Amino acid sequence: MAGxxxxxxxxxxxxxxxxxxLFFVIVVIIPFFLxxxxxxxxxxxxxxxxxxxxxxxxxxxxxxxxxxxxxWFTIRFTVAVVILTNVIAFALxxxxxxxxxxxxxxxxxxxxxxxxxxxxxxxIWQFIxxxxxxxVGKATGLGFFKLEWLGTEATGFWxxxxxxxWQAAGYMMxxxxxxxxxxxxxxxxxxxxxxxxxxxKLRFIxxxxxxxxxxxxxxxxxxxxxxxxxxxxxxxxxxxxxSTESLALNIYTEAFTNSNYGLGTAKAxLFFVIVxxVSSLQVWFTKRREVQS
Amino acid sequence: xxKKSFLSLMLVLMISVLAACGGGxxxxxxxxxxxxxxxxxxxxxxxxxxxxxxDTGSSNVTLKMFQFKVEIADAMEKLLAEYKKETGVNxxxxxxxxxxxxxxxxxxxxxxxxxxxxxNNGGYNEAQLWxxxxxxxxxxxxxxxxxxxxxxxxxxxxKLYGMPMNIEGYGFLYNKALFEKAGITELPTTLTELRxxxxxxxxxxxxxxxxxxxxWWVIGQHLVNDAYAKQDDPDKFIADWRAxxxxxxxxxxxxxxxxxVDLTMEFSNDRPLTTDYNTQMTEFASGMAAMxxxxxxxxxxxxxxDPELQVGVLPMPIxxxxxxxxxxxxxxxxxxxxxxxxxxxxxxxxxxxxMVTSETGKKYTVEEFKFIPALKSITYEPDQLGTIAASIxxxxxxxxxxxxxxPKLPDGTNQExxxxxxxxxxxxxxxxxLFKQMDETVLKLAQK
Numbered sequence: 001m002a003g004x005x006x007x008x009x010x011x012x013x014x015x016x017x018x019x020x021x022l023f024f025v026i027v028v029i030i031p032f033f034l035x036x037x038x039x040x041x042x043x044x045x046x047x048x049x050x051x052x053x054x055x056x057x058x059x060x061x062x063x064x065x066x067x068x069x070x071x072w073f074t075i076r077f078t079v080a081v082v083i084l085t086n087v088i089a090f091a092l093x094x095x096x097x098x099x100x101x102x103x104x105x106x107x108x109x110x111x112x113x114x115x116x117x118x119x120x121x122x123x124i125w126q127f128i129x130x131x132x133x134x135x136v137g138k139a140t141g142l143g144f145f146k147l148e149w150l151g152t153e154a155t156g157f158w159x160x161x162x163x164x165x166w167q168a169a170g171y172m173m174x175x176x177x178x179x180x181x182x183x184x185x186x187x188x189x190x191x192x193x194x195x196x197x198x199x200x201k202l203r204f205i206x207x208x209x210x211x212x213x214x215x216x217x218x219x220x221x222x223x224x225x226x227x228x229x230x231x232x233x234x235x236x237x238x239x240x241x242x243s244t245e246s247l248a249l250n251i252y253t254e255a256f257t258n259s260n261y262g263l264g265t266a267k268a269x270l271f272f273v274i275v276x277x278v279s280s281l282q283v284w285f286t287k288r289r290e291v292q293s
Numbered sequence: 294x295x296k297k298s299f300l301s302l303m304l305v306l307m308i309s310v311l312a313a314c315g316g317g318x319x320x321x322x323x324x325x326x327x328x329x330x331x332x333x334x335x336x337x338x339x340x341x342x343x344x345x346x347x348d349t350g351s352s353n354v355t356l357k358m359f360q361f362k363v364e365i366a367d368a369m370e371k372l373l374a375e376y377k378k379e380t381g382v383n384x385x386x387x388x389x390x391x392x393x394x395x396x397x398x399x400x401x402x403x404x405x406x407x408x409x410x411x412x413n414n415g416g417y418n419e420a421q422l423w424x425x426x427x428x429x430x431x432x433x434x435x436x437x438x439x440x441x442x443x444x445x446x447x448x449x450x451x452k453l454y455g456m457p458m459n460i461e462g463y464g465f466l467y468n469k470a471l472f473e474k475a476g477i478t479e480l481p482t483t484l485t486e487l488r489x490x491x492x493x494x495x496x497x498x499x500x501x502x503x504x505x506x507x508x509w510w511v512i513g514q515h516l517v518n519d520a521y522a523k524q525d526d527p528d529k530f531i532a533d534w535r536a537x538x539x540x541x542x543x544x545x546x547x548x549x550x551x552x553x554v555d556l557t558m559e560f561s562n563d564r565p566l567t568t569d570y571n572t573q574m575t576e577f578a579s580g581m582a583a584m585x586x587x588x589x590x591x592x593x594x595x596x597x598x599d600p601e602l603q604v605g606v607l608p609m610p611i612x613x614x615x616x617x618x619x620x621x622x623x624x625x626x627x628x629x630x631x632x633x634x635x636x637x638x639x640x641x642x643x644x645x646x647x648m649v650t651s652e653t654g655k656k657y658t659v660e661e662f663k664f665i666p667a668l669k670s671i672t673y674e675p676d677q678l679g680t681i682a683a684s685i686x687x688x689x690x691x692x693x694x695x696x697x698x699x700p701k702l703p704d705g706t707n708q709e710x711x712x713x714x715x716x717x718x719x720x721x722x723x724x725x726x727l728f729k730q731m732d733e734t735v736l737k738l739a740q741k
Contacts, residue, residue, distance in 0.1 A: 044422060046400060046425070046426065047422075048425045129567075130567045148566070149567065151566040151567040153721075237509075239509075239566075239712065240507075240566050240716075241716035241719060253705065253708065257396070257704065258705030259396075260704075260705075
């Protein structure tokens with residue numbers, strides 16, 4: 001009887017998990033190992049013949065100055081974006097758990113940028129930065145709008161940061177709101193009776209209790225920032241003069257524009273290792289700070 | 294018992310899911326627009342296929358065409374509808390614009406097994422890249438009618454692998470009315486004359502140059518070509534450059550050419566680095582600047598803004614040698630190629646042949662696509678194609694043309710040059726650094 005039950009369980013599991021596992025294997029696992037294989041070849045993405053070249057691609061990658069420039073850009077970008085997104089999202093969440101009349105409307109409005117795809121967003125914002133900002137600058141004379149947006153290294157960098165934060169903050173806000181709503185009122189009331197001020201309540205009660213949300217938000221914003229591609233492609237395409245080329249865009253260019261598929265996959269492999277490492281470190285680190293109420 | 298029936302229901306569901314996936318990738322189903330790709334369904338649904346079920350069955354072949362020329366996408370749909378009417382062969386078309394994006398999309402198509410029967414190839418380096426996939430077209434009836442030099446990009450070991458799409462030319466487009474307004478009577482053919490003309494325009498309150506330097510292909514490909522094409526022997530120069538045997542730093546032509554780049558920046562529009570192709574053409578066509586570096590493919594955009602605009606083409610002089618400089622750059626932008634492994638390749642060849650030999654095809658080439666044809670057998674009046682093409686035609690007839698050399702450079706070079714040139718015109722790097730980095734880029738990308 002017990003044996004039969006185990007069999008049924010196994011069967012149930014394969015029925016429910018089987019399809020998704022199958023797709024996961026087909027679209028993630030197999031391409032991943034194929035990519036590993038290609039990273040040791042000189043395949044150009046088209047040719048029928050594929051030659052094994054050993055670790056040559058990895059050597060070329062470490063010698064590629066542009067790759068490391070992109071790497072450095074991606075790190076700077078990730079740091080800026082993770083801090084800004086989470087600070088803004090948390091502030092918005094704090095604001096929107098207050099009993100405001102327009103609360104639901106505002107939550108929806110802040111969330112909307114998230115449902116627009118990155119490519120489209122990139123093209124819309126390119127127009128806003130280049131044409132919109134210029135027009136506003138002309139009309140108001142404000143220095144901020146009169147900058148040559150996306151035409152210099154600094155405005156290119158901050159341009160992408162602004163759009164990314166604008167898009168991601170609404171999503172993170174929803175997660176923070178969910179976290180804030182789950183904070184036990186009685187703990188806050190107890191703190192109030194003990195005479196805690198707003199700042200103290202926030203720091204010693206609310207923040208520790210929403211740490212699970214912080215873990216999730218940090219993880220999401222960090223890995224998304226690291227993997228940013230479509231926004232980069234549409235908004236600046238790595239320009240001006242290659243100063244805003246993210247790692248993902250560099251890999252794409254290497255594989256598809258330069259027709260070095262092997263080198264591209266080698267870069268992608270290193271990229272994967274870095275993203276996995278950084279994300280797990282971050283999750284491990286923030287997990288330790290989570291508390292139970 | 295209840296549990297059992299639930300389980301079997303789940304099993305059935307799972308199997309049906311799997312079966313559905315299996316079916317999708319299998320037989321190519323004529324008339325069924327597969328939902329996965331971004332077909333230009335608008336015209337296919339409305340016009341070319343009045344009723345999918347009423348296919349006469351005269352031919353069950355459906356050809357897939359994957360092309361990059363956005364400008365002709367709509368007209369091409371109409372042409373394919375005409376072809377279907379005449380022969381019953383159904384051809385679906387997909388268009389993905391832009392150089393690098395098209396290449397990437399095409400590679401993705403081949404990698405996924407959804408190979409098109411007819412696609413595009415830019416020639417030279419790109420022809421080498423796709424050599425394994427292209428059908429030899431040397432024996433096709435239209436080959437004899439090709440004009441001079443248009444075969445070169447697609448010829449490998451004496452075999453012709455592609456049908457040239459058309460001929461295009463570029464230089465500095467100039468607005469004739471604005472030139473007149475500034476009192477320029479003699480068209481500039483040397484750098485000194487060009488500087489004088491730019492000064493006159495500026496004095497008349499007209500922006501001389503509209504620089505679309507946000508586009509890598511404007512600044513990194515077309516502008517730099519001026520320096521390759523004016524070498525004594527461009528082929529030898531590029532071969533030596535790729536092999537590291539020559540450097541642009543001590544190249545006379547490059548050192549003179551950079552003066553032209555500086556001139557365009559000295560008399561530039563505002564913010565050239567954030568001026569994209571659309572902005573460039575919009576501002577030029579609405580008379581906000583007198584000159585812009587572009588070619589006859591812009592006629593459609595210009596007509597959309599000001600169909601009456603009189604535009605001519607000027608050479609892009611790098612020094613005061615009139616003979617060297619009084620030339621514009623003419624080449625074959627792209628070629629139609631047939632997939633060697635396609636089961637329908639004979640049908641594909643028939644279509645290509647029809648496109649350039651039938652009356653309908655010829656008419657479309659000139660009137661709808663606005664192409665300067667690459668075949669002698671297609672005749673046209675210059676004014677059918679607009680003022681830019683008419684101006685290019687004059688240069689062609691006077692034999693004042695130089696070639697397009699950039700497809701001979703390693704893959705990715707032109708994009709990298711775009712970034713380098715942007716850094717140079719933004720004064721982030723000096724001329725010396727620019728030349729040094731150009732050398733390094735070519736060397737790096739040439740070694741595979």
